[in-house]
Amino acid sequence: MSTSSQMLKGLLDGSLLALIAKGETYGYEMIEKLQQHKFAVVSEGSIYPVLMRLQKNNFVSTELRKSPNGPKRKYYTITAEGEKELQLFKEQWQHLSFGMNSILGERDEQNAKSKI
Amino acid sequence: MNKMLSQKSEQFIIELRMYLTSKGKNDQQINDIVEELSDHLHEAEAEGKSVEDITGGSPRAYMKTIGNEMGFDFRQFAGLVPMMTFLLLAYFSLGPAIEGTISLSKTGLWIGLGMVILSFIIYGFFLVNILPKLYHSKSFYVVGIALQLVMTGVFVVILLLELKLDTEPFFVATPMQNNLIIIADIIIFIAAAIYTKTWFTIILPIFMALGPLATRVIPESINKNPTYIAMTIAILIIVSIGILVFIIQKGKRKKNG
Numbered sequence: 210m211s212t213s214s215q216m217l218k219g220l221l222d223g224s225l226l227a228l229i230a231k232g233e234t235y236g237y238e239m240i241e242k243l244q245q246h247k248f249a250v251v252s253e254g255s256i257y258p259v260l261m262r263l264q265k266n267n268f269v270s271t272e273l274r275k276s277p278n279g280p281k282r283k284y285y286t287i288t289a290e291g292e293k294e295l296q297l298f299k300e301q302w303q304h305l306s307f308g309m310n311s312i313l314g315e316r317d318e319q320n321a322k323s324k325i
Numbered sequence: 326m327n328k329m330l331s332q333k334s335e336q337f338i339i340e341l342r343m344y345l346t347s348k349g350k351n352d353q354q355i356n357d358i359v360e361e362l363s364d365h366l367h368e369a370e371a372e373g374k375s376v377e378d379i380t381g382g383s384p385r386a387y388m389k390t391i392g393n394e395m396g397f398d399f400r401q402f403a404g405l406v407p408m409m410t411f412l413l414l415a416y417f418s419l420g421p422a423i424e425g426t427i428s429l430s431k432t433g434l435w436i437g438l439g440m441v442i443l444s445f446i447i448y449g450f451f452l453v454n455i456l457p458k459l460y461h462s463k464s465f466y467v468v469g470i471a472l473q474l475v476m477t478g479v480f481v482v483i484l485l486l487e488l489k490l491d492t493e494p495f496f497v498a499t500p501m502q503n504n505l506i507i508i509a510d511i512i513i514f515i516a517a518a519i520y521t522k523t524w525f526t527i528i529l530p531i532f533m534a535l536g537p538l539a540t541r542v543i544p545e546s547i548n549k550n551p552t553y554i555a556m557t558i559a560i561l562i563i564v565s566i567g568i569l570v571f572i573i574q575k576g577k578r579k580k581n582g
Contacts, residue, residue, distance in 0.1 A: 236361055237368040252381030253369065257358065261394040276364060283361045 214251045221259050223298035224248060229269055230287045230295055235276075236260065260285065268294050334366040337376045337384055340458065344388045347453045349402035350395045358391060412517050413441050413448060415510040416476075419530055422506040423538055427498035436483055444476065466569050469528070474562075 228234060228242050240253050250256065263269045268291035276282035287295070330338070338359055345355045362379070369379060380387035417440070421427045451472060459465040498506065510530070518527045 236365050240365075252379060252387070253365065253374075254362070254379040254381065254387055255390075257361065257365075258390045258394045261358070261391070265394070273360075280364050280367065281360055282364050283357070 226295045229285045233284050233286045235282050235284050333376050343453045349397050351398040354395050411513050415513040419510045422503045425503045428494040429496040430494040470565050
């Protein structure tokens with residue numbers, strides 16, 4: 210597995226939770242939204258094991274309703290527990306991205322210095 | 326469903342269902358994910374995407390990741406084993422019941438038990454790993470018939486060996502009982518088809534019944550003559566191929582029309 214797909218895998222839980230928090234949605238729509246945000250998933254199906262996990266942890270609730278083109282469709286909404294988890298994820302991500310940017314930035318600065 | 330899924334997608338869905346069922350996952354959860362993925366495949370196919378876009382490189386690896394998120398349903402699995410046993414007993418008894426030759430002896434029971442366990446493995450492997458992959462191809466019928474011929478062949482050989490052993494049968498079924506067993510078998514096949522939501526358990530016995538049905542029609546005196554037995558098998562194979570060709574032709578016409 211490539212480095213980028215491994216990174217994405219860890220972030221998929223948080224990003225799907227964030228998408229669901231923006232309003233009721235379903236599997237295929239989430240894929241479209243991820244693509245709109247230029248968030249490249251490994252494969253489209255990779256969201257489903259994550260969605261199953263979110264559901265198991267009670268971060269989302271689901272409802273089966275008829276879709277416009279016939280088969281039943283599973284709609285996801287965020288729960289209070291999910292909101293808490295999302296808040297936690299946001300904080301962790303901010304810490305992480307701050308730290309990561311700092312590390313990456315430091316090296317860039319050093320590189321810049323050594324060039325001069 | 327309004328729109329049909331492509332053959333490849335449908336095959337993937339069947340494989341996924343059989344895989345998860347064989348791993349003892351909860352039926353309700355299986356239905357949930359199967360429906361959700363079917364819906365996804367509908368939308369994806371409408372936009373010209375294929376199964377590979379959904380599963381990534383390996384469908385089997387993807388099925389595993391789905392399975393990992395689901396718990397093992399012990400109560401259901403405990404129910405699945407007796408169902409499989411009944412199904413196997415039905416597969417075994419169908420042929421002899423149509424021929425009207427069901428009988429039980431002590432040695433026969435032990436041999437039968439061994440065969441049930443062995444075929445548990447063989448049929449299980451075919452149902453989960455081989456047949457779903459062939460669901461829409463011509464090989465499905467070829468493999469189905471081959472499996473039937475081999476299993477019936479093995480069964481006949483064992484029955485002949487048992488006759489040589491001279492074991493006293495403690496139970497010989499009357500024609501009425503043979504017919505009741507056929508009815509019970511049919512009920513088991515239909516129940517299993519409803520339970521697994523696939524047509525395998527109905528399609529397979531239809532092919533399995535061909536041989537015994539032919540021997541029931543042929544008179545006793547001819548039936549015991551080895552040359553006629555060989556001829557019967559040859560005719561049976563030709564008839565099977567004939568039916569196979571007929572089915573394929575019909576399938577083609579359906580697609581063209």
